[in-house]
Amino acid sequence: MSERAAYPQEETGPESGATVLAGRGLHRTFGSGATEVHALAGVDIEVPAGRLTVVRGPSGSGKTTLLNLLGGLDRPTSGEVLLDDGRVLSGLPEKDVLAVRRERIGYVFQSFGLVPVLSAAENVEVPLRLQRVPAGERSTRVAEALELVGLARHAGQRPYELSGGQQQRVGIARALVSRPDILIADEPTGQLDSETAATVMDLLVELTHEQGIASVVATHDPILMGRADQVVELHDGRRVGTTA
Known part of the structure; x- marks a missing residue:
């Protein structure tokens, strides 16, 4: 990771430790009647700036559902997702939710989510094109984002020319290129071998603390849990514990 460089900071941003994103009484139900599933049942969560929040739990516990609600990709059946500017994200019109997602939230996916025909640089550029x-x-x-994740020399390569770890670092660069203050990652090391996963985990932890990002990550990885600032545990859609 010797290529890593400091990333330009915004002049203003959330104070470290301040709550940037919060969920209050989050319920999410799918289906109805006999097929009704309660994916979340009254979950509260706070995501502070400059802190890594890990959401853990067995498969089907509601981790991905919670991240989708926090990131504005889905809306709760009841309860609220709150932003630090006082707005209720889950109650905004879709066009405003889209603006928040583009301007304030970066996403990292387990499957990398890269466009195969685009180079690393072109993949990273996509959010900026959407923002015009x-x-x-x-x-x-x-260039700054690729430098940050140690991939400046791989800007012209396409995903199939990169290792899994490099592809995930491109995904992280893409999430950060808009300079968001919220980072949401769903099982970001799930498809990586243990050594590569450790490298990606180190990067996520360092960027969270160095850039003051409010990061929330769903993972089964005990190593990443051990490096989190807080661990929120879910079971059957309910929050059953927190470790600071």
Whole structure:
């Protein structure tokens, strides 16, 4: 990771330790009648700036559902997702939710989610194109993001030319290129071998603390749990414990 460099900070941002994102009484139900499933049942959670929050639990416990609600990818059946600016994310019109997702939230997926025909740099650039950032600024910010994750020399390579760990680092760069203050990652090391997973985990922890990002990560990985600032445990859609 010797290529890593400091990433430009925004002049203002959430104070470290301040709650940036919160869930209050989150319920999410799928189906109805005999097929009704309670994926979440009254979950409360706070995600502070500059802290790594890990959500753990067995398969089917509601981890992905919770992340989808926090990230504005889904809406709760009841309860609220709150932003630090006082807005209720889960109650905003869809166009406003989309704006929050583009401007404030970065996503990292287990399956990497890269476009095969695009280079690493082009994949990282996608969020900036959606935001209609001018070309010159896009180039600068893409270069900065790839430098940050140690992939500056791989900018022109396509996903099939990169290892799994490198692909996930491209995914992290893409999540960070918009300079979000919230990072949401669903099993980001789930498809990686243990050594590569450790490298990606180190990167996530360092970036969270160094950049003051409010990070929430769903994982089964005990090593990442051990490096979290808080661990939220779910079971059958309910929060059963927290470890700070």
